[in-house]
Amino acid sequence: xxxxxxxxxxxxxGDRAVADSMAALIGSxxxxxxxxxxxxxxxxAYVPDQRGCVVIDLDLSDHKAVQLVEDLPTRGVALPIIMMxxxxxxxxxxxALPAGVIVLLQKPFMDELLADTIEQAFxx
Numbered sequence: 001x002x003x004x005x006x007x008x009x010x011x012x013x014g015d016r017a018v019a020d021s022m023a024a025l026i027g028s029x030x031x032x033x034x035x036x037x038x039x040x041x042x043x044x045a046y047v048p049d050q051r052g053c054v055v056i057d058l059d060l061s062d063h064k065a066v067q068l069v070e071d072l073p074t075r076g077v078a079l080p081i082i083m084m085x086x087x088x089x090x091x092x093x094x095x096a097l098p099a100g101v102i103v104l105l106q107k108p109f110m111d112e113l114l115a116d117t118i119e120q121a122f123x124x
Contacts, residue, residue: 008052009118010079011035012042012065015057022055025111026118039068048076053121055114058085069101080121084109 009031013019016037023033031052036042042054054077058065069081077100084105102124103117 006032006051007122008032008034008050010042010052010054012037012039012054012056012068014038014059018057022114025115026055029115029118031118039065043068043075046075046077050079053080053082053118055082055084055118058083072100080124082114082117082121 009026011019011023011026011033013022013035014037016035019035019037023035026033034045036045039056054072056065056069065083069083072079072081079100081101082103082105083101084107086107102121105113105117
């Protein structure tokens with residue numbers, strides 16, 4: 001019997017209240033959600049054959065979000081990435097685009113936009 005792997009949405013966000021709210025929305029879409037407070041926490045828990053996508057806040061308190069995105073391919077992570085930021089993310093993320101970033105969302109954004117973006121991530 002072949003078991004289908006669970007599809008995860010990985011949320012990396014240093015603001016637990018925001019992360020919990022977004023996790024509830026994503027969970028209501030039928031996805032399993034894993035929330036991490038920091039890039040290091042995600043990297044140490046990452047399972048190489050995991051299916052899903054990463055939603056990462058560029059405004060992390062550890063200031064390592066862009067570095068993480070740039071390093072993911074060298075760590076064997078091939079998940080689509082959705083980045084979000086309160087400031088204009090274009091300058092910070094230009095170097096990250098080749099690493100699998102599919103979209104940059106400028107906060108605040110509507111819940112429907114995040115939901116649609118996650119759905120698009122799984123069609124890639």
